[in-house]
Every structure is written in C-alpha cells, then in structure tokens.
Amino acid sequence: xxxxxxxxxxxxxxxxxxxxxxxxxxxxxxxxxxxxxxxxxxxxxxxxxxxxxxxxxxxxxxxxxxxxxxxxxxxxxxxxxxxxxxxxxxxxxxxxxxxxxxxxxxxxxxxxxxxxxxxxxxxxxxxxxxxxxxxxxxxxxxxxxxxxxxxxxxxxxxxxxxxxxxxxxxxxxxxxxxxxxxxxxxxxxxxxxxxxxxxxxxxxxxxxxxxxxxxxxxxxxxxxxxxxxxxxxxxx
Amino acid sequence: xxxxxxxxxxxxxxxxxxxxxxxxxxxxxxxxxxxxxxxxxxxxxxxxxxxxxxxxxxxxxxxxxxxxxxxxxxxxxxxxxxxxxxxxxxxxxxxxxxxxxxxxxxxxxxxxxxxxxxxxxxxxxxxxxxxxxxxxxxxxxxxxxxxxxxxxxxxxxxxxxxxxxxxxxxxxxxxxxxxxxxxxxxxxxxxxxxxxxxxxxxxxxxxxxxxxxxxxxxxxxxxxxxxxxxxxxxxx
Numbered sequence: 001x002x003x004x005x006x007x008x009x010x011x012x013x014x015x016x017x018x019x020x021x022x023x024x025x026x027x028x029x030x031x032x033x034x035x036x037x038x039x040x041x042x043x044x045x046x047x048x049x050x051x052x053x054x055x056x057x058x059x060x061x062x063x064x065x066x067x068x069x070x071x072x073x074x075x076x077x078x079x080x081x082x083x084x085x086x087x088x089x090x091x092x093x094x095x096x097x098x099x100x101x102x103x104x105x106x107x108x109x110x111x112x113x114x115x116x117x118x119x120x121x122x123x124x125x126x127x128x129x130x131x132x133x134x135x136x137x138x139x140x141x142x143x144x145x146x147x148x149x150x151x152x153x154x155x156x157x158x159x160x161x162x163x164x165x166x167x168x169x170x171x172x173x174x175x176x177x178x179x180x181x182x183x184x185x186x187x188x189x190x191x192x193x194x195x196x197x198x199x200x201x202x203x204x205x206x207x208x209x210x211x212x213x214x215x216x217x218x219x220x221x222x223x224x225x226x227x228x229x230x231x232x233x234x235x236x
Numbered sequence: 237x238x239x240x241x242x243x244x245x246x247x248x249x250x251x252x253x254x255x256x257x258x259x260x261x262x263x264x265x266x267x268x269x270x271x272x273x274x275x276x277x278x279x280x281x282x283x284x285x286x287x288x289x290x291x292x293x294x295x296x297x298x299x300x301x302x303x304x305x306x307x308x309x310x311x312x313x314x315x316x317x318x319x320x321x322x323x324x325x326x327x328x329x330x331x332x333x334x335x336x337x338x339x340x341x342x343x344x345x346x347x348x349x350x351x352x353x354x355x356x357x358x359x360x361x362x363x364x365x366x367x368x369x370x371x372x373x374x375x376x377x378x379x380x381x382x383x384x385x386x387x388x389x390x391x392x393x394x395x396x397x398x399x400x401x402x403x404x405x406x407x408x409x410x411x412x413x414x415x416x417x418x419x420x421x422x423x424x425x426x427x428x429x430x431x432x433x434x435x436x437x438x439x440x441x442x443x444x445x446x447x448x449x450x451x452x453x454x455x456x457x458x459x460x461x462x463x464x465x466x467x468x469x470x471x472x
Contacts, residue, residue, distance in 0.1 A: 072450065093329055097460070100451055100454065100457045101451060101453075101457070101461065102451065134452075134454065135452045135453065136452050137451075175472065213337075213467070213468075214308065215336055215337060215371055215373075216370075216371045216372050217337075217371065218336065218370065218371075221333055221336050221337065224333070225464065228461070229464075231449070232449075232464070232465060232468060235449060
C-alpha cells in the first residue's frame with residue numbers, strides 16, 4: 001500500500017494534486033506510474049483510494065476512485081495531558097506508540113516540577129504523522145501547544161477527568177470508573193510527580209485520582225499505560 | 237532511595253562488600269557516609285536494606301539490616317519471544333518498558349523474515365538492569381541468547397502458548413483465553429510478520445493464534461501490547 005497524508009484534500013473533488021514533495025517521492029522514489037493505485041488519508045477520518053492519472057514529478061494528478069469516511073473510527077475519545085520529559089526522545093517515543101495504539105488529543109502540560117518547559121511541536125507532529133501512515137490511521141491526533149497545568153484545569157471538558165499520581169492517597173481503578181465509549185481527559189505528571197497542591201487543585205476541578213498499577217513507571221510509560229488501558233477496556 | 241543491583245549477594249551473610257565500581261559510585265558520586273541507609277536487589281526477588289559500615293571508596297562495607305524475599309512477586313510468569321528489530325533502539329525501548337511493566341523472560345527469535353540475525357545481549361542486559369533499578373524491581377528478567385524459531389517451537393514449555401500474527405485467519409482474544417495467574421509464552425513476529433509456514437508450524441506445536449486489536453502495530457509495539465494485556469488481565 002502506498003499511503004499519502006493529504007490534509008488539504010476536498011472530499012467532493014474528483015481529482016487531487018500531490019504536493020511537489022509528495023509528487024517527487026511518488027514518481028522518483030516509489031517509481032509509481034500512471035494507473036498505479038495509491039491511498040490517501042486526510043487526518044479527519046477520510047480514507048481515499050485513487051489512481052495516478054499523470055505521474056508528473058512535480059505535480060502528480062490523482063483520480064479519486066472511492067472515499068470511506070470515519071475510517072476505523074474508535075468508539076471513544078482520549079485526550080491525554082502529559083508533562084514533557086526532560087529527554088525529548090522519551091516524549092517522541094510515547095507519541096509514536098500512543099498514535100499506534102489509539103489517541104485523539106495530546107496536551108503538553110507545564111507543572112511545578114516539569115524539567116522541560118519548552119517544546120517544539122513541529123517535529124513532534126511529524127512523528128505523529130509518520131505513525132498514522134505506518135499504522136494506517138485516517139485520524140491525525142491533535143497535539144496542542146504547551147499549556148500551564150493551572151490553565152488546563154480551568155478548561156471545560158465534556159467527559160470524565162482523571163489524574164494519575166504517585167502520592168500515597170486513595171486511588172481508583174480505571175476498570176471500575178471508566179464509562180465505556182465515553183470521552184476522557186487523563187493527566188500524567190512529570191518526573192518527580194505533581195506537587196500535593198497541584199493534585200489538590202485537580203481534585204477540586206473534578207479530576208478523579210487513579211492508579212496505573214503497583215509498578216513505579218516513568219512519565220512516558222505511565223502515559224502509555226493509561227492509553228493502553230483505556231483502549232483495551234473499550235475493546236472489551 | 238539509593239538502590240544497588242548485587243546479584244552475587246548471599247542472603248545468609250550479615251555483611252556485603254560493594255564492588256570497586258559500586259563503591260566508587262556510592263562514596264564519590266552519591267557522597268554516602270558511614271550510617272547511610274541503602275537498598276540492594278539481587279535479581280532473584282531479594283530486597284535488602286543495609287547500612288554503610290565503612291564508606292571505603294574501593295570496598296564499601298555494608299551491614300545488612302533486613303531482607304525481604306519474593307519482593308513484589310508477580311502472580312504470573314510471562315516469557316515473550318520477539319524477533320529483534322532492524323533498528324536495535326526499538327528493541328532496547330521495548331526491553332526497558334517491558335521491564336517496567338512486568339516481564340520474566342525474553343527470547344530473541346530469528347525467523348525467516350528477520351532483518352536482524354545477530355544481537356549483542358550484553359548491552360541489552362544493562363538496559364534491563366537499569367530499568368529494574370529505576371522501577372524498583374527485585375526480579376531481573378532473563379534475556380536469552382538469540383534462537384531460531386524452529387528451535388524455540390521444539391522447546392518444552394509448561395504453560396499456555398500463544399502466537400500473535402497478522403495473517404487473515406481466525407484469532408482469539410487473550411481476555412477469553414488467558415488462564416489467570418498462569419505461565420505464558422507469547423511469540424511476536426518480525427517486521428513483515430511470520431511466514432504462513434512458520435505460523436502453521438507454531439500452531440502444530442500447540443501455540444494458539446491471538447489478536448492484539450485492530451491496529452497495525454510495529455513489532456516492538458505489538459510485544460509491548462502483549463506485555464500490557466497480560467499484566468493488566470492478571471491485575472483484574
């Protein structure tokens with residue numbers, strides 16, 4: 001399968017022109033010719049099949065032959081808010097894996113103990129795009145610009161809200177709390193965890209405290225565990 | 237917590253001498269002094285608390301004050317057999333994450349479509365050791381030397397055997413098949429999957445075919461997904 005990410009495609013239009021970069025890739029690297037079948041994803045759930053009409057190395061013309069909307073749409077909405085890791089590779093790895101497993105929206109939160117306060121989202125978005133192509137997903141997860149925890153707590157969210165932290169307090173299990181096929185916002189703290197004041201503030205904003213098991217997990221592992229648990233429970 | 241991995245410790249002995257490297261780390265880097273409390277893990281389930289008797293930079297002497305055996309022992313045994321990835325970093329990530337989440341034994345399998353046939357396990361073992369220290373686990377997962385798939389299929393295994401593959405055949409869900417608190421051997425194929433002949437051979441050797449969900453997952457993500465699922469189901 002030759003898959004292209006084409007976020008600017010118009011579903012109603014019978015033709016599409018690949019960008020100069022994609023045209024070059026299609027014709028010079030993949031050696032595609034007129035008549036070759038390709039697939040397109042628009043990042044909003046549209047999965048297109050097309051045939052190359054003109055294999056032009058700068059402006060390849062495709063004839064759209066079929067469109068599937070809501071391709072492999074998941075039955076829930078997961079927004080994960082995670083503190084960026086000091087080592088950016090750990091965050092990159094998380095984004096790739098979460099995209100493969102299933103996620104809709106990611107916020108990068110700056111909290112009191114965050115060691116990293118600045119993140120370039122361009123590169124991170126490229127990693128997400130590569131992961132949706134690799135795992136054939138028609139929805140592109142949304143990556144928000146970094147936001148302070150206090151701001152995020154104030155944002156309205158229509159769904160269940162959870163906070164995973166390591167303080168020795170009573171915590172709930174997702175399997176007992178999760179309303180299936182719902183909308184979820186999950187907070188994951190930085191290396192060194194949220195402060196007690198931050199946890200208190202989240203609880204007062206309606207976040208329920210959850211545990212992700214007995215193991216001490218790194219930030220990016222905890223985020224992935226939450227992503228895995230929510231996808232798995234919604235498959236049951 | 238200052239945690240040392242000391243696989244050669246003798247549980248019955250009241251004292252332990254840190255190696256030259258660990259002594260230097262304890263005294264020169266961590267600046268520990270006589271009277272400081274440290275923790276030791278032996279990789280076989282022993283978790284020791286000790287007090288520094290002599291903070292010698294080459295031969296630090298510890299007095300063992302307490303021992304817990306079977307520290308945080310998991311309620312099941314997971315042996316995962318995975319084809320090493322072409323990009324070795326992907327395998328390294330998997331080993332770190334699987335160790336954090338919970339795994340007992342890893343085999344590296346060489347199959348027909350494996351792009352990587354040789355692996356240096358020394359470096360991989362160091363990654364596992366760092367991960368058990370970071371996540372405070374007293375059991376060190378066992379990493380076996382690479383083995384051909386055919387040989388692995390012939391090895392006796394006292395427990396349930398599963399193979400995760402991508403061929404369009406009937407597959408089972410782990411949640412329906414898993415006997416909880418049991419022993420499991422799970423095969424994960426290479427980039428490009430097992431060949432139909434390899435799958436047939438595994439089925440004839442008593443491996444049950446399983447699915448890890450609808451997403452197309454990379455090798456290391458599939459291996460981690462299996463690890464997640466088995467740990468999660470055994471927590472339910």
